[in-house]
Every structure is written in C-alpha cells, then in structure tokens.
Amino acid sequence: MHPAKSVILFTTASGAGYGLLIWLALFSATGTIAPDRGFGFAAFVLSLGLVTGGLLSSTLHLGHPERAWRAMSQWRTSWLSREGVAALLTYAPALLFAAAWVLFGTNSGIAAFLGLIAAAMALVTIYCTAMIYASLRTVHAWHNIWTRIGYMTYGLMTGAALMALTGSLWGVARLDSLLGAAIVTTALGYMVKWRYWRFIDGTSSASTAETATRLKGDVRLLEAPHTEANYLMTEMGFQIARDHSAKLRRATLVFCFAVPFVAFLLAYAAGPVLAAILTLLGTLSMAAGILVERWLFFAEAKHVVMLYYGEKTA
Amino acid sequence: MTDLPDRTERKLGLVIDLDICVGCHACAVNCKEWNAGGHSGPLTDTAPYGDSPSGVWFNRIHTFEVNDPETGTGRTVHFPKSCLHCEDAPCVTVCPTGASYKREEDGIVLVNADTCIGCKLCSWACPYGAREYDETEGVMKKCTLCVDKIYNDSLPEESRVPACVSTCPVGARSFGDLGDPDSDVSRLVEARGGVALMPEQDTKPVNRYLPPRARKGPPPQEASGTSEDRAPRMLNHDSGERDGAGLIARWIDRALSN
Numbered sequence A: 001m002h003p004a005k006s007v008i009l010f011t012t013a014s015g016a017g018y019g020l021l022i023w024l025a026l027f028s029a030t031g032t033i034a035p036d037r038g039f040g041f042a043a044f045v046l047s048l049g050l051v052t053g054g055l056l057s058s059t060l061h062l063g064h065p066e067r068a069w070r071a072m073s074q075w076r077t078s079w080l081s082r083e084g085v086a087a088l089l090t091y092a093p094a095l096l097f098a099a100a101w102v103l104f105g106t107n108s109g110i111a112a113f114l115g116l117i118a119a120a121m122a123l124v125t126i127y128c129t130a131m132i133y134a135s136l137r138t139v140h141a142w143h144n145i146w147t148r149i150g151y152m153t154y155g156l157m158t159g160a161a162l163m164a165l166t167g168s169l170w171g172v173a174r175l176d177s178l179l180g181a182a183i184v185t186t187a188l189g190y191m192v193k194w195r196y197w198r199f200i201d202g203t204s205s206a207s208t209a210e211t212a213t214r215l216k217g218d219v220r221l222l223e224a225p226h227t228e229a230n231y232l233m234t235e236m237g238f239q240i241a242r243d244h245s246a247k248l249r250r251a252t253l254v255f256c257f258a259v260p261f262v263a264f265l266l267a268y269a270a271g272p273v274l275a276a277i278l279t280l281l282g283t284l285s286m287a288a289g290i291l292v293e294r295w296l297f298f299a300e301a302k303h304v305v306m307l308y309y310g311e312k313t314a
Numbered sequence B: 001m002t003d004l005p006d007r008t009e010r011k012l013g014l015v016i017d018l019d020i021c022v023g024c025h026a027c028a029v030n031c032k033e034w035n036a037g038g039h040s041g042p043l044t045d046t047a048p049y050g051d052s053p054s055g056v057w058f059n060r061i062h063t064f065e066v067n068d069p070e071t072g073t074g075r076t077v078h079f080p081k082s083c084l085h086c087e088d089a090p091c092v093t094v095c096p097t098g099a100s101y102k103r104e105e106d107g108i109v110l111v112n113a114d115t116c117i118g119c120k121l122c123s124w125a126c127p128y129g130a131r132e133y134d135e136t137e138g139v140m141k142k143c144t145l146c147v148d149k150i151y152n153d154s155l156p157e158e159s160r161v162p163a164c165v166s167t168c169p170v171g172a173r174s175f176g177d178l179g180d181p182d183s184d185v186s187r188l189v190e191a192r193g194g195v196a197l198m199p200e201q202d203t204k205p206v207n208r209y210l211p212p213r214a215r216k217g218p219p220p221q222e223a224s225g226t227s228e229d230r231a232p233r234m235l236n237h238d239s240g241e242r243d244g245a246g247l248i249a250r251w252i253d254r255a256l257s258n
Helices: A007-029 A037-061 A065-073 A079-104 A110-134 A145-170 A176-200 A209-213 A230-234 A242-270 A273-301 A304-310 B027-033 B122-127 B164-168 B184-192 B247-257
Strands: A218-223 B012-017 B060-068 B073-081 B100-102 B109-111 B133-134 B139-142 B175-177 B208-210
Touching: A007 A079, A007 A110, A007 A145, A007 A176, A007 A273, A037 A065, A037 A145, A065 A079, A079 A110, A110 A145, A145 A242, A145 A273, A145 B164, A176 A242, A209 A218, A209 B060, A230 A304, A230 B122, A242 A273, A242 B012, A242 B247, A304 B012, A304 B247, B012 B184, B027 B164, B060 B100, B100 B139, B109 B139, B122 B133, B122 B184, B164 B175, B175 B184, B184 B208
Parallel strands: B012 B208
Antiparallel strands: A218 B060, B012 B175, B060 B073, B100 B109, B133 B139
C-alpha cells in the first residue's frame, strides 16, 4: 500500500497526542502529578496540538478537503466516519479538563473525572483509527488483531514518552512514575511489533491468483491490461524499498524501541538535568522510529487487487 | 446512506464468458467512450500523449496463462474486469460521507461525485480494483453499469444494455437480472457453472464469470515452455526502475542500498 505522508503524519501525531492526554488523565486521577499550571499548559498544548495538527494533516490527502465535514455522517457503517465523530467528541471533555487544570489549577475531583472521560474517548478514537485499517479484509497485513493492539500500544507508548519529556523539562516531583510508564510501554511496543512481524511473515491472505480468477491450474499474468501503471497499481501495488524492509525493520527496532528504552532507563537513575537530556534523546529517537514503523505498516502491506496484476499471493 | 439495503428488488449485473472472450479490449474502449460523457463523466486522463499516460477506466482486460500441472498443458485466458456490484459491497460501507450507495431497486453501486471527498478508502476496501481515483476531479469513479443507458427511453430497446455488452464483437458479455432465477443470465450461469470472484472476501458479487470449457481431444504430445523462457511481464516490479519515486524516496532508496 502506498505510504501517504499525510496519513503517516496523522496516525503518528494524533496517536501520540491522544496517548499524552490519556497519561495526563491517569496521573491526575492517581494523584501522581500536581496541577502545576505551566506544566499543564505545555502538556495540553503539546497533546491537543498534535491531535489537531494530525487531524488537519489527514485532510491533506483528500481530493476535496473542503467537504471533509461530510465524513462525520456515516458513523453507522464507516470506521473512518466513527473516527471523525470520536475525535470531535473527545475535544469537549479534553478542553474542559485542560481548562480546569490551567485556569483553575486543579486536576483532582471533577477535573480528574473529566480527564478520565477524555482519556476513554481518546482511546476510542485510536481504536477507530486502527479499525479503518483492521476492517479491510483486502489487506491481510492489516486485517488482524495486531493492528488494533499496535495502534493503541503505540499511542500509549509515544504519549508516555511525551509525558516523561514534559515532566522532566518541568522537573515534576514524581518523574520516576512518568519514566516508568515510558519504559514499560516501550518494552510492550517492542513485543507487539515483534509479534506483528511474525504474524505477517508467517501467514498470507486466503485470496490467491487462483481464487481471484477462479481458473483451474497454475495462474500467471501473461499480459497486463496496459503498458503504464494505473491508479490501482501505484496506490495498492507500492513496491519501492520493500526490498529494504529488513533494514527498515532494524531501524525501527533501534530508534523506536531500543534507544528510547535505554535512554529512559538511564534517565530513571540519573539526576534531574541528565534525566531531561536523556528523555529528550529517547523521545526524539522514538519520534524518528515511529515514523519508520508507520511507513513500514503501509509499505509492507499487500492488497489482494495486485493478484490481478501478477502477484501470486497477497 | 452507506447502510446496504437488506435486499434489492433486482440484481442487475454482468455475466462474462471467459471461454469466448478474445481480449480485444473493445468493451473497455466503448465503456470509456460512453461514460466519458455519462453519469460519472468526464473520465479524465493525465498526460494521454505523454511518456506515461494514465487515466480512469471502468474496464480493464487482463490476460492470464493457466497451466494444468497434471497434463502439462497451458491455455491463455482473457479476463475482462469491471465492478461486480456486490451485494455486501465493502466499498459502500466504508464510505464516510454517504457518497457511495447501493440502489435498492436494482442493486447498482454508484458514487455521488458531489459529496465524495476523495479519501480513496473505498478503493482500498474493494478486492477487485473496481474503484479508481480521478486525479483531476478529486473524486472516486466507478462502473455505473451504464445506469444512464440501460433505462434510457430515447434509445432503441436493444441498445438499453451497458456499453461493454453492446459492443462485444463475440458476445462474451451478457447483462440481466441475476436475482431472478428464470432470467436468461441466471440460466446461463446455471448451465455453464458460473462463478463469483474471490468468494473468500465475502463481498457476494452479483457478476458471474463462466469458466473456459474443457478442451476436446487429447492434450498435445510435447509440453514446452519452462518458467525460464517465458515472456517477460509487461510491467516488471522487480526491475531497478525508480523513476516514479519522489525525491525523498529515491534518496532513502539509495542510502539503504549502500
């Protein structure tokens, strides 16, 4: 599948933004984080900025961005529509939670309750994003449980890194808890990715060149319908650098999981200044890594329509 | 709405006979000609006379070679493909705007170009490649089963069939109500053992394909041709061609290749 930059940016940025929102709510509800206004302001700007930027970026690949509002209407059948509705609904409790924290200096009681509602809505939104891909039977690499688990894990993982980063820069009292969340979710992220790769490497779609044509025997494309690539082949038959996927997988393992994991672990033991530097390094590495991870999520996915264009399996 | 109708009054669709299709592409050409000015028109082309022409087509004709490993014999099968107007059309249910819909009266799947946002998700959901993105118009286009031709009272009755059907020089394409077991097309499917494509995708296509008939007589004595001396594919994905890639992709490609 063609890895559109706008969609990669949207899924990673909004995932991280929602993840940060979830951690802000959880650490408020447990009383781990004091309602420091400066910290709250920075964290909410970062979280809602990433979410909003991501949502706006997702409209960039549309043929008619000015009609994007129409995408809210078909929530009864369409996961894309559900995602839009959930994203919009999340703003209400999230903004109230932010207002309580930043304007009234509280993140407990009713504010914490609003935060937990926002966190639940954020998780629902990430789930809807994952389901846009997971619901497509045509793409074997997406139509499985790991897509849903992956999107939610990476939202929480990148959110936890941003939470630890903001906390370390502001010198919050309980940075160890924040770093702990980042360490645990990074390890979890690695395990999920490993299982996902094992799944897509070991299985393939039930559709083959034979089921696509229903011809008896060994089916192979003799002549394509045309000499040039068409829309279907460029969108669904993305091939460039797939032979590099092994290298890019290694890059994902190093930048998305290994470097952040070690950096957060060292930050856990280090003093405040060193902890902030290490957390920044870990987060920047993860940011680069998650972009590669998401690029691969698209580039490695094969679509069954390519069975009509010479592929034997999908 | 993108809810699919529980049932449609009729199931209009095509029956394509793979035994007699000669792969002349006339269906694709006449389809383009009619639909360029029809319901979903124009069907735009980009760089039609340039180095790499591309454009929106509702019909594409693939040619496959099928080898029977038991007898060692092969045959060439021309394979026209267009929208199958599925009963459980995934392209309709994924549509976030309601621009895609399946008609209750005849089961035809259409796109409203005035409300389509061009998100391309329907083309991802379709296993058959029936939906194509119109770069110029920014909306999705698809086969309309010539909805503006089959109900057109100003045309003589025998012309009220899809353009691909009326133009086929060998009669490989039939049009009718596949929901009516007594219709000509349903009888044809019954008699020839017509099949649905990719049944495992659970889309319940309406269109049916009639498989090539078994060959008469003994197989040829000598089976020739190994995979090594076969004709090259027209579009070789494995070639080193990277011209189509963007600047960043090419740079990454080069960096990773070292």
